[in-house]
Structures are given as structure tokens and as C-alpha cells.
Amino acid sequence: MTTTDMTTEPGLDEEQQEAIENCVDDWFTQDRARDYVREVVAKSGTSFGPGMAIMSRPQREAMYAIYAFCRDVDDTADDVTIGEDVRLDKLQLWRDEIDALYNDDPNWLTSLALLEPVYAFNLPKEEFLAMIDGMAMDAAETMRAPSREELALYTRRVAGSVGILSMRVFGPNDAIADKFALTLGDAFQLTNILRDVAEDGARGRVYLPREYMEQFGVPVPVTPEDVPATLHHPALGQVCAALADEAAALYRECDELAVQLDSRAIRPARVMWRVYAAYLQEMQARGWANPLATVRFSKFKKLRLAASGLFG
DSSP: OOOOOOOOOOOOOOOHHHHHHOOOOSHHHHHHHHHHHHHHHHHHHHHTTTHHHOOOOOHHHHHHHHHHHHHHHHHHHHHHTTOOOHHHHHHHHHHHHHHHHHTTOSSSHHHHHHHHHHTTTTOOOHHHHHHHHHHHHHTTTTTBBHHHHHHHHHIIIIHHHHHHHHHHHSSSSHHHHHHHHHHHHHHHHHHHHHHHHHHHHHTOBOOHHHHHHHHHHHOOOSSGGGHHHHHHTHHHHHHHHHHHHHHHHHHHHHHHHHTSSOTTTTTTHHHHHHHHHHHHHHHHOOOOOHHHHOOOOOOOHHHHHHHHHHHO
């Protein structure tokens, strides 16, 4: 057993540190796991990258591990090279691995990288499981024009879970912090849905809510073959505009909640917030004549927006 590469993290007592060290052997080391999740983030080009960069090392390593977990389960849900049953089976393996993680017995690099953060930041197990449940909704290939209730459940699972986990890492841990995390997560997810209408449609998915489609006379897709008719309907832009108004209202609500939180603690969230809010503003300014057009920012622009969140 090798423990010389281990470092004692803030928030860990001696018993917790010993439990972590007992999980590490000469081949499967914590440092190797950290390197792995760091590489996942570096290769992804994620918009969350600038927010992670300004954190303390323990916070940054925690967020790298959380991101790598989310990326892995998301890639599993989106893997078109395997069947639905296989995707769901692989997600079940992740549920089993989360159980192993919380029993101090992780088996995979990503879960090993999560071990110290779970203790140091008191990360709730149920949020990891919620993320997996959300990805299972994707893997089941039924996400076509969900009802408002189904979309809210999906968003809570795939975005709210990340928000709660992230807020634990940032520091605030109370009802206001959770409300802020969930609201910002909803705003991010609706922004993603609007930005990726064409990309999701190519996978046979339409996350725009059924009620708006019915309101504006857009055909509700039932099968993947129905999706093109939905995406090319002339009223689809009205559906997107209505959902964009909802997202903008969520960002405004975040403004109201943020003033009740420690401004320094939520700086990483504010950095990410500026980038995502700018995506929404760009789409709204462009208009919805072509809702399939994709908005992308250069790395320089994302860094500039991140800086405005950090210093603005």
C-alpha cells in the first residue's frame, strides 16, 4: 500500500483519512484518479472550466471529479453504438459503484477521485443517484416533448443534482443556497435545451415542453421519425421564445437569491452563470426565425465572460 502521495484534505478527520488511505494501493492511486478526471475536464472544453479554475485546489479537484462523473453517465446515456438495455445496464453499474463509493470501496478512477470530496464536502449520495436517474430518462429514448411535470423532474435530476453538489463544494449549505443551486440549475438546463435543439433532434430527442407545442400548434413527436416534422414547423420558434422567457426569469430569480449568499463563496457559480446567461441573451437577440441555429462562443469570449463574473 502506498500512502506517501496522499494529502490530508480540509474537512477530513483521522478516521476518514484512514478510510481513504485504505482504498489506495500501489497501482490504483488517488493521484492517478485525480490526473484522470483533470484530463477529462481539459479535453471537454466545458463552459464550466473557467469557474473551476478560480477555486482552491481541494474545491477544484472535487469539481473535476463531479464533472467527470457527470460526463461519464451522460456519454453512456447518449451512446448510440449500444442498445437501450445495455445503456440502462451500464447506468445500473454506476448506481452500484456509488454504493461502493459510500462504503469506502470505489473501483473506478472517477469514483476514486470522488472519495476525498465526498468526505471533505459532505456530498449527498442521493444527488449522484438523481443524476443517474436523469440519464436513465435519456437512455430510455422517450424524451420527446415531455410534459411540464416530466421536464421539471428531468431538470431536477440532471441539473439540480449538479447544482446541489457544486454548492456543497463552494461552501454555502442552507435552504437559500439549495434554492439558488436548483434555480440556477434549471436556468442552465433550459439554456442548454434551447442551444441544442438541432443536436438533440438528430438523436431523436425533443426536450421542448409538450404544452407549448400544443399551444402554438407544433406537432408533438411520438417516435424518432416524427421529430423532423416538429423541428421544421414554422411555429417552433414561438415554442423556443416562450421557453427562453422562462429561462430569463430564472436568471432574474438567481439575482434575487444571490444577494442573500456569501458573494465570495459563490464566485465560481457566478462565473458559470455569466457564460450561460450570455448564451441565452445571444439567442434572444438573434431571434427565433431559425431555432435550429446553434450558438457557440470562442474560448476567448468565454474567458472574457468568466472574468466579468469574477470581477464584475
